[in-house]
Amino acid sequence: MSLADKLSAMRAASAARLPADKQAIMHRATEDLRRTGILDRIVPVGSRMPAFALADHDGRRVDSDDLLAGGPLVLSFFRGSW
Template sequence: MNLQDKLDNLREQLEAGIPADTLAIMHNSTAELVSSGIMDDVLNVGASAPAFTLCDQNGNDISSADLLSQGPLVLTFYRGVW
């Protein structure tokens, strides 16, 4: 089973436990985002992200260039408490 099949399987399992009205809201929101053109600005697989500087967990500025000079860089986006 390839990764896409695994992801599709996981989505189906998760959606099975979500009430139909809630699931409809989620799918409608996703469709609205896609139709807004937001997907035109996403990076494609293999693309390089633009350079950036953000604050670390201690409030210190750190640049992607500094991190990349130490090796590969992985970004994780945490949306906070649900």
């Protein structure tokens, strides 16, 4: 099963558990986000990531170019639990 198939199955299972009013809120929020044009700014798969800087766990600036100077860079995005 492909990743797309797995994600589709997960969405369907989630929708089956979620009340219709909550689904409507989520769909509306997703459409609102799409209308912002955010999808037009996504870096395509296989493209080079633009240079960026982020704060580390101590609040210090970390530049992607500095990290790339040491070799390949892996980015991991996750939804935190604060």
